[in-house]
Amino acid sequence: MFTNRLFNILVPLISVFLGLLAGAIIMxxxxxxxxxxxxxxxxxxxxxxxxxxxxxxxxTPYILTGLAVAFAFRSGLFNxxxxxxxxxxxxxxxxxxxxxxxxxxxxxxxxxxxxxFAGALWGFLPGLLKATKGVHEVIITIMLxxxxxxxxxxxxxHVLSDGGDSSDPIxxxxxxxxDWLMQITExxxxxxxxxxxxxxxxxxxxxxxxxxxxYEFRAVGFNPDASKYAGMNVKKNIITSMIISGAFAGxxxxxxxxxxxxxxxxxxxxxxxxxDGIAVALLGGNTGLGIVISAxxxxxxKVGALNMPTTAGVPSELxxxxxxxxxxxxxxxxxxxxxxxxxxKEEK
Amino acid sequence: xxxxxxxQSIIPIAxxxxxxxxxxxxxxxxxxxxxxxxxxxxxxxxxxxFVGIVFNLTFADVLGAATPWVSILxxxxxxxxxxxxHAVASVSFRADQVVSGVAINFLAVGLGVFxxxxxxxxGQTDMVSQPFYSSNxxxxxxxxxxxxxxxxxxxxxxxxxIGLAILIWFVLYKTAFGLRLRSVxxxxxxxxxxxxxVYKMRYIAVMLSGALGGLGGSVxxxxxxxxFSGSTIVGQGFMALAAVIFGKWHPIGALGAALFFGFxxxxxxxxxxxPFLADVPSVYLIIAPYxxxxxxxxxxxxxxxxxxxxxxxxxxxxx
Numbered sequence: 248m249f250t251n252r253l254f255n256i257l258v259p260l261i262s263v264f265l266g267l268l269a270g271a272i273i274m275x276x277x278x279x280x281x282x283x284x285x286x287x288x289x290x291x292x293x294x295x296x297x298x299x300x301x302x303x304x305x306x307t308p309y310i311l312t313g314l315a316v317a318f319a320f321r322s323g324l325f326n327x328x329x330x331x332x333x334x335x336x337x338x339x340x341x342x343x344x345x346x347x348x349x350x351x352x353x354x355x356x357x358x359x360x361x362x363x364f365a366g367a368l369w370g371f372l373p374g375l376l377k378a379t380k381g382v383h384e385v386i387i388t389i390m391l392x393x394x395x396x397x398x399x400x401x402x403x404x405h406v407l408s409d410g411g412d413s414s415d416p417i418x419x420x421x422x423x424x425x426d427w428l429m430q431i432t433e434x435x436x437x438x439x440x441x442x443x444x445x446x447x448x449x450x451x452x453x454x455x456x457x458x459x460x461x462y463e464f465r466a467v468g469f470n471p472d473a474s475k476y477a478g479m480n481v482k483k484n485i486i487t488s489m490i491i492s493g494a495f496a497g498x499x500x501x502x503x504x505x506x507x508x509x510x511x512x513x514x515x516x517x518x519x520x521x522x523d524g525i526a527v528a529l530l531g532g533n534t535g536l537g538i539v540i541s542a543x544x545x546x547x548x549k550v551g552a553l554n555m556p557t558t559a560g561v562p563s564e565l566x567x568x569x570x571x572x573x574x575x576x577x578x579x580x581x582x583x584x585x586x587x588x589x590x591x592k593e594e595k
Numbered sequence: 596x597x598x599x600x601x602x603q604s605i606i607p608i609a610x611x612x613x614x615x616x617x618x619x620x621x622x623x624x625x626x627x628x629x630x631x632x633x634x635x636x637x638x639x640x641x642x643x644x645f646v647g648i649v650f651n652l653t654f655a656d657v658l659g660a661a662t663p664w665v666s667i668l669x670x671x672x673x674x675x676x677x678x679x680x681h682a683v684a685s686v687s688f689r690a691d692q693v694v695s696g697v698a699i700n701f702l703a704v705g706l707g708v709f710x711x712x713x714x715x716x717x718g719q720t721d722m723v724s725q726p727f728y729s730s731n732x733x734x735x736x737x738x739x740x741x742x743x744x745x746x747x748x749x750x751x752x753x754x755x756x757i758g759l760a761i762l763i764w765f766v767l768y769k770t771a772f773g774l775r776l777r778s779v780x781x782x783x784x785x786x787x788x789x790x791x792x793v794y795k796m797r798y799i800a801v802m803l804s805g806a807l808g809g810l811g812g813s814v815x816x817x818x819x820x821x822x823f824s825g826s827t828i829v830g831q832g833f834m835a836l837a838a839v840i841f842g843k844w845h846p847i848g849a850l851g852a853a854l855f856f857g858f859x860x861x862x863x864x865x866x867x868x869x870p871f872l873a874d875v876p877s878v879y880l881i882i883a884p885y886x887x888x889x890x891x892x893x894x895x896x897x898x899x900x901x902x903x904x905x906x907x908x909x910x911x912x913x914x
Binding site: 273277325327372376380382383385386387389390391392393394397398400401515516517522525526529562564565566567568569570571572574575577578579580581582 | 680691699700705706876889
């Protein structure tokens, strides 16, 4: 028999394979050469130091938004508001980063923490309403996404700059960017944030698997009623879980504000980091290590896709289709399990 | 009469902006009532907008003035077929319905923009030549006061949306089919015991939601956007989902919520013409609908209970 553990590893792998296979079939159907297409994708993600650096740059916020969505998932909540939490985190980080100068050892941590705090606040509100009023967290987080988007644009124009379309740049003392990392990656925008993201993944694993609080989060996620009868404070767990989830997403905003960009442009639409985080969390099975791996895969796909139109002539949206199909196959893991068991039986 | 003037300028815009939300939210109500969560409404709208625009561009010369109506019909059919993916995953493959809905959202955008680039060689389509136009409803628009408010400069699609809301309310609450659909979402095992085919009902509900989402998307595209790109539908589907929950999974409730969103949106658009709103910084008016929704939910709407079996795949024979 297959063990559950083996299934949990096999299902995402098969899903990724099927997704890429479907992508190849689509390329064939539209008269492209799938080998050229995927070669362009691979080169665009890993082909040079620059591309590799850009892939890591993209992976960094993906890890954090993936963690945000996953953490809420594990306690039975659907945080569709990572998007808004990223935006407020970005604003807070850039605000702290650009409004004064201080020694880096104080300034940088302060800016990063400000982002986490802003994200946490943006997660606290839906958590509070869910816990006290029973209001569905999905609808509140959707609304908060829009509020974050519009308020951030207003703030960029009126508070973070003098009527400009982007905020003032942050001070060097608050920057995550590194000359050394840029040089070894042929001047990509890779920055030290990846260390923060990896550390956050470790924190998530540690909280959920090694602490009593984490056990309670998971218990509430499995069965809120049973947890309540066992004496756990379900309301407190819901609120805390959303706060932690929001803080992760806020950190993703700091990665963009302090690392990749060094400022905040006004956004006419969402960044999609939060929505992509949903995909990252799902493929990663909502575990710390799984999310790092799936963020790496999605980051590589997204960055590599940019190389497809120029070298292979394939529209980069092919990758969006592949990602969607991967998620679809992960969702349908029941049928994959069924097929695996069936194959196993026939071998006997 | 200042207030009446203001109402006369707000109401047509509110109706205009709510129509796509009403269609889509009604789809959400049907799907969730049958026990299938549909986060994919956004994607269904994208598909509807894409098909509506492409069909319109392709057949405008042949069909003439009937083009937009045929376009939304075709968009509804294609989106219903597209939603079959969600139905197969969440009903037959026992997929996590939220996950499968998310996949629908990604897939629709990816497919829509991929095919747009494939067929038009650029990221967005041309503007359609045969969109919906606003018109005055004959006779009704001549009624004093009310006529100008509700029937002048309006789009027929808005009336279609409201009519469908009433029709769906009737079907859900006054017919055997509706009772079956709701029972499948509340207690599928009991429904199954009574000889109702749970899988069939859920398939029908999800495909109807696909059709309605497609209508919503194509109406949005042919009244507001007038072309298709990756940023045509950004979040309207999620707003419709919010309307479903705001309206407590009831067709008339969803209609009311969607009208409210449309009304709030129209405020920010025409605020410069209204004396006491003209001095308010626009950001407050833009976020007003979202803030009001949160306040309303936190304050007087209170607990929103989803249909009981919503989100659970039904597995025959399990207890």
